[in-house]
Amino acid sequence: MSATGGKDGGKRRCSLLLRPYVSRTLFTAAVCTYTQPRSLVVLLPSSSSRTTSVSHGGPRGSHQRSRQTTSVLGCHSRRSLGGSKVLEKNVVQTPRQAVRVFDEVNNDVTPQPLYQADPGAVQPMLFVDEMSVGSASDQPTATGSFTLPFSRSVFGSSRISSQSTTESVDDEDMFSKRDIPLSFPDVKVKKDTEKEQVTEDMLKDITEVFISETDTFSLLDMPSTFVCVDADEAEATIARNHQYEEVCRNRVSRDKHVARSVQTLTGTTKNKHVQSNGLMVVDADVCMSTATNVTVCDMYEPLSEAEQEETAGICNPVKTDHSEGVTDSSRGADRSVSVGSTATTVSASGSLKEVEVKALNAETQWKLIMLSDKFQLCLQTVERSILQNSFHPQLAAYRQLPVLGDPECPVKNEMVEQRTGGMDGGPSLQCLWVFSCELSRGRSVSCMTWNRKNPDLLAVGHGEFDSGNQKPGLVSCWSIKNLKWPEHIIHCDSAVTALDFSANSPSQLAVGTHDGSITIHGVHSKDNRSRGVSSRESPNRHLGPVWQLRWTQQQVSSTGEEKVEALLSVGADGRISKWFFFKDGLDCIDLMKLRRIQNTETLTGGKRTEMMTERVLTALTPGLCFDFHPTDSSIYLTGTWEGLIHQCSCSNSQQFLETYRKHFCPVNCVAWSPFNPDVFLSCSSDWTIQLWKQHHLKPVLGFTSAQKAVYDIKWSPKWPTVFGAVTEGQLEIWDLSSSILDPVIVQPAAPGVRMTSLLFSSQADCVVVGDTDGHVTVYQLKNLSVGEQSQVDVLEDLICSAASR
Amino acid sequence: MAEVEETLKRIQGQKGVQGIIVANSEGIPIKSTLDNSSTVQYAGLIHQLVMKARSTIRDIDPQNDLTFMRVRSKKNEIMIAPGESICWELLLNEFHSPKMKRCYSS
Numbered sequence: 001m002s003a004t005g006g007k008d009g010g011k012r013r014c015s016l017l018l019r020p021y022v023s024r025t026l027f028t029a030a031v032c033t034y035t036q037p038r039s040l041v042v043l044l045p046s047s048s049s050r051t052t053s054v055s056h057g058g059p060r061g062s063h064q065r066s067r068q069t070t071s072v073l074g075c076h077s078r079r080s081l082g083g084s085k086v087l088e089k090n091v092v093q094t095p096r097q098a099v100r101v102f103d104e105v106n107n108d109v110t111p112q113p114l115y116q117a118d119p120g121a122v123q124p125m126l127f128v129d130e131m132s133v134g135s136a137s138d139q140p141t142a143t144g145s146f147t148l149p150f151s152r153s154v155f156g157s158s159r160i161s162s163q164s165t166t167e168s169v170d171d172e173d174m175f176s177k178r179d180i181p182l183s184f185p186d187v188k189v190k191k192d193t194e195k196e197q198v199t200e201d202m203l204k205d206i207t208e209v210f211i212s213e214t215d216t217f218s219l220l221d222m223p224s225t226f227v228c229v230d231a232d233e234a235e236a237t238i239a240r241n242h243q244y245e246e247v248c249r250n251r252v253s254r255d256k257h258v259a260r261s262v263q264t265l266t267g268t269t270k271n272k273h274v275q276s277n278g279l280m281v282v283d284a285d286v287c288m289s290t291a292t293n294v295t296v297c298d299m300y301e302p303l304s305e306a307e308q309e310e311t312a313g314i315c316n317p318v319k320t321d322h323s324e325g326v327t328d329s330s331r332g333a334d335r336s337v338s339v340g341s342t343a344t345t346v347s348a349s350g351s352l353k354e355v356e357v358k359a360l361n362a363e364t365q366w367k368l369i370m371l372s373d374k375f376q377l378c379l380q381t382v383e384r385s386i387l388q389n390s391f392h393p394q395l396a397a398y399r400q401l402p403v404l405g406d407p408e409c410p411v412k413n414e415m416v417e418q419r420t421g422g423m424d425g426g427p428s429l430q431c432l433w434v435f436s437c438e439l440s441r442g443r444s445v446s447c448m449t450w451n452r453k454n455p456d457l458l459a460v461g462h463g464e465f466d467s468g469n470q471k472p473g474l475v476s477c478w479s480i481k482n483l484k485w486p487e488h489i490i491h492c493d494s495a496v497t498a499l500d501f502s503a504n505s506p507s508q509l510a511v512g513t514h515d516g517s518i519t520i521h522g523v524h525s526k527d528n529r530s531r532g533v534s535s536r537e538s539p540n541r542h543l544g545p546v547w548q549l550r551w552t553q554q555q556v557s558s559t560g561e562e563k564v565e566a567l568l569s570v571g572a573d574g575r576i577s578k579w580f581f582f583k584d585g586l587d588c589i590d591l592m593k594l595r596r597i598q599n600t601e602t603l604t605g606g607k608r609t610e611m612m613t614e615r616v617l618t619a620l621t622p623g624l625c626f627d628f629h630p631t632d633s634s635i636y637l638t639g640t641w642e643g644l645i646h647q648c649s650c651s652n653s654q655q656f657l658e659t660y661r662k663h664f665c666p667v668n669c670v671a672w673s674p675f676n677p678d679v680f681l682s683c684s685s686d687w688t689i690q691l692w693k694q695h696h697l698k699p700v701l702g703f704t705s706a707q708k709a710v711y712d713i714k715w716s717p718k719w720p721t722v723f724g725a726v727t728e729g730q731l732e733i734w735d736l737s738s739s740i741l742d743p744v745i746v747q748p749a750a751p752g753v754r755m756t757s758l759l760f761s762s763q764a765d766c767v768v769v770g771d772t773d774g775h776v777t778v779y780q781l782k783n784l785s786v787g788e789q790s791q792v793d794v795l796e797d798l799i800c801s802a803a804s805r
Numbered sequence: 806m807a808e809v810e811e812t813l814k815r816i817q818g819q820k821g822v823q824g825i826i827v828a829n830s831e832g833i834p835i836k837s838t839l840d841n842s843s844t845v846q847y848a849g850l851i852h853q854l855v856m857k858a859r860s861t862i863r864d865i866d867p868q869n870d871l872t873f874m875r876v877r878s879k880k881n882e883i884m885i886a887p888g889e890s891i892c893w894e895l896l897l898n899e900f901h902s903p904k905m906k907r908c909y910s911s
Contacts, residue, residue: 277867281831281856366827366835370809375827378886379812381873385884386819485815 384481391483394432397780398480398764427733427784429747432766435460435478435776437485443474445770448759449499451523453506455763456480457487459523460776463495463514471495475511477523478776488523490532498549504565512546518569518579518586535579535586544572547624552633554578554650570638574620576648592648592656594640596621627670631677639667645682645692662690662699669713675720676795685709689725689734693799700802705732705743712758720795722784724767726758731769735784736798747779823881828852855887 101110227237388395435458443462451457456479463473473496476486490511498512507524511532518541521532535541546569554566567579568591577588596619626638634650635657643663646656665686673679678694689710690699708728716722721736725743732743749755749771759768765781817825817838824839832852837844859871874885 280860365829372888374888376809376812378888379809379816382884382886383812383816383819385873385875385886386816386822389882390820484819485812 380482383485387483388481391433395480397430398432398761398766398778400764427735427745428782429731429733429745429767429779430782432778432780433483435476435483435486435778436774437476439486439489440474440476440774443471443774444772445756445774445776446473446495446497447499448757448768448770448776449501450759450762451501451506452503453501455761457501457523458759458768458776459499459501459509460486460770461496461499461511462774463492463497473513475499475509475521477509490521490523492519495545497545497547498569500549500551500567502551502565502567503553504551510549510551510567512542512549512569512571514545516542516544516546516571516573518542518546518549518567520567520586533581533585535588537585538582538587540577540588540590542569542571542573542575542577544622546571547622548626550626550628552628554633568626570623570626572622574622574640576623576626576638578650590653591650592638592646592653594621594623594638594646596642622666624666625669627672627680629677630672630674637670637672637680637682639663639670639682639684641666643667643684643686645670647694658695658697660692660697660699662702663688665709668709668711671713671715671723673715673720673795674717675715679795679799681713681715681723683710683713683725687727689713691799691802700799701736701740703734703740705746706730711756714758714760716760717762718760718765719784721798724758724760726755726769728754731755731758731767731779733767733781733784736795740798744784745781826851851883851885855885859887 100108103109227234440460440462444464445460446463447461449459451459458478458480459475460478461473461475464471471494473492473494475490475492475496477488477490479487490509492511492513493515494517495514496511497514498510500510502508502510507522509521509523511519511521513519517534517536519532519534519536549567549569551565551567554564567586568576569579569588570576574594575590576592576594577590579586579588581587622641623638624641626636629635629637635647636650637645637647639645643661643665645660645663645667647658647660648656660682663682663684663686665684667682667684670680670682673681679700680692680694681689682692682699683689687704687707687709689703691701691703692699703725706727706729708730710725710727712726714724716724719735722744723734723736725732725734729749731745731747731749733745733747735744738744747769750773753771753773753775755769755771757770760766761768761778765784767779767781768776769779770776813825813836816822824837824843826834826839826844826847827836828834828848828851832848834844834848839847854876855871855874858874862869862871871887874887876883876885
């Protein structure tokens with residue numbers, strides 16, 4: 001019950017009538033004053049039960065008419081006092097003070113009121129309309145006075161004002177006011193008479209009962225805060241509003257709050273990744289989609305002519321499908337079959353603008369796909385698979401997979417024959433494939449190297465350095481898996497002369513070029529244009545071409561536990577340098593300077609001083625190659641332009657340990673034997689290959705076959721007595737166990753092409769040969785039957801026998 | 806991006822390759838070197854096959870995934886490279902002459 005509304009401001013009260021209903025208990029007395037103005041009341045000797053029932057019935061309004069009629073008077077009688085038989089009429093009519101209660105002994109036991117109402121005060125209107133009767137100031141009735149305590153306790157002063165404001169209520173009130181006093185006397189009189197004459201006759205008499213509608217009880221009065229402009233209290237309301245605004249305005253200055261900003265500290269966000277299984281896509285009906293394809297095609301063709309010129313011809317027939325696809329995707333994540341049906345409806349109603357949008361989406365989607373790494377990986381896989389298909393037998397031979405006969409194929413016999421034919425023939429080379437692409441065609445191969453970690457990866461350096469003019473060089477990294485296109489291409493400014501892969505970080509490739517700079521590239525990245533770390537700006541860089549590079553494990557501590565990898569190079573300026581990273585580039589320290597040494601044999605002892613002075617003044621001689629000892633990585637051999645082979649140590653940068661003299665032309669390559677640590681080979685432009693034993697200053701064996709300079713020589717990683725040599729015009733495979741005079745296999749080069757470099761493959765019995773045409777050919781060694789004896793022993797025996805000679 | 810185009814051209818130029826189709830994860834062909842009807846037909850059929858194969862592998866081991874598929878028939882071979890959820894690509898390859906030796910492939 002909103003009593004507060006009434007309390008607040010009587011001025012704001014509207015003309016509505018509803019008034020809240022106070023609890024019934026309060027009403028027991030109050031209700032009793034409710035009267036039926038015109039009802040004839042049969043007053044029976046009051047019994048408490050009756051009155052209470054009436055008292056309950058009273059406030060219910062019209063529902064309780066019958067009850068009310070019976071004992072309204074009774075309630076009246078009861079109203080004023082708890083349960084005694086006191087005539088309420090007196091109470092109603094007269095002020096409170098007039099009511100007197102007398103008991104049998106005629107003592108005045110009038111209960112004193114709990115609340116002494118001031119009769120002069122304006123009495124508020126009561127809850128029920130009828131109450132207002134009593135509360136009318138001009139007719140103070142006992143009812144009103146009696147109920148005052150109750151009413152005031154709830155409503156208070158609101159009633160005072162409400163009384164004056166509610167007009168319509170007043171009417172009723174007046175009416176009721178008028179009536180009640182009028183009725184009371186009547187009722188009262190009748191009541192007296194009835195009381196005395198209650199006989200059976202009376203009971204049989206037909207009594208007239210007048211039923212009338214009760215007045216409206218207001219059970220709930222929530223006065224609204226809106227006042228109609230026409231209402232009487234409008235002026236008062238407006239005035240009050242103004243007053244309030246004034247107060248508010250004045251209050252502002254007196255408020256003690258301060259305007260202040262507050263900073264909310266937001267913590268750093270944390271990314272959280274959630275993994276879930278991919279969505280299951282179920283396509284239930286493919287035919288439907290194809291059917292829709294047809295319709296889309298038909299619809300699309302005339303519309304798409306505007307856009308056909310911007311896309312390639314290949315894409316056009318696909319775009320129709322793709323438009324449907326785009327509509328599918330534009331439908332959102334809905335992937336069910338119903339998408340197909342919606343696509344048809346969309347396409348059927350599509351306008352040209354929609355189609356254009358779809359076409360654009362096709363392009364963007366294709367671009368997105370092209371840029372994604374996974375697609376490139378897919379392409380790579382597919383390419384490799386195709387090539388594997390095409391080169392299946394060759395790759396199988398390379399991988400040394402057993403070749404089975406095809407049971408269904410009728411060519412089986414032929415193959416068997418071939419095999420037997422092969423057996424009969426001597427050792428031979430079979431060309432498996434050729435690494436070549438249009439980039440590398442025509443550019444001479446200068447050096448090759450295998451990757452230390454991935455034996456399928458071969459780096460080939462291209463560069464022309466025979467002629468005077470400098471052409472840009474190229475490094476192409478090939479993989480066995482892709483025979484048609486290199487995996488990685490590095491363009492260099494000048495001709496590439498040396499290559500080596502690092503062992504510690506297998507993707508690092510050191511490239512030495514003709515202008516003396518060394519660059520370290522990362523091969524794994526797809527970016528072909530990234531510049532590697534270079535020594536170009538280093539003040540100590542080589543002044544001539546870098547002829548050979550090598551990453552070696554250098555022992556740092558004396559105990560030999562730490563192995564640090566260092567890059568060493570030998571250059572045409574006669575320096576052997578060790579490189580390390582310095583700032584953005586490389587810098588080096590010199591391990592050795594290759595001083596020119598005169599042939600001491602010709603000089604006699606008398607000229608020693610001269611020699612010594614000469615030594616001081618001599619220039620450096622270009623170093624062409626070097627090789628590190630397989631077990632002791634601080635010892636290395638280096639071949640010079642003069643034809644001398646020096647054995648040096650990393651710790652001694654002044655003196656050579658040994659000098660091997662035999663060649664009289666530049667030594668092109670030296671190679672330690674991987675099986676026999678004391679033995680090494682050297683080849684030179686004087687057409688000879690020399691086999692040396694360490695600390696023996698004269699070669700053990702010398703080989704010569706062709707009258708051509710030998711450019712490259714390599715030991716076979718598998719057989720200790722086999723090595724390969726590349727001369728200008730042919731590839732030679734020597735097997736010392738079978739012959740020391742002639743090579744076992746001779747493979748002539750293609751006409752017009754010179755072979756320049758050689759590598760053995762560690763995985764297969766293959767040799768890789770590079771030539772001046774830019775081709776890298778892979779040959780397989782066939783039928784190279786090597787003896788059953790341990791090869792190393794054979795070599796030893798050979799050497800001993802040769803040395804003893 | 807240019808490398809991708811180059812690679813595609815190279816693949817197309819290989820011996821025995823009949824065509825390439827690039828499709829997105831929903832099986833809608835995006836790029837194709839075949840004619841329209843074949844493209845559509847292949848795309849629809851192969852998409853189902855790829856989904857089935859992929860679901861098979863993942864049912865057996867949920868952490869596994871399909872990386873490559875080859876379908877060899879009498880006349881030719883279809884190579885399918887499904888890529889994560891982005892796209893897959895397939896190409897047709899004719900077999901070489903029957904003189905090709907059969908080998909074990911690792």
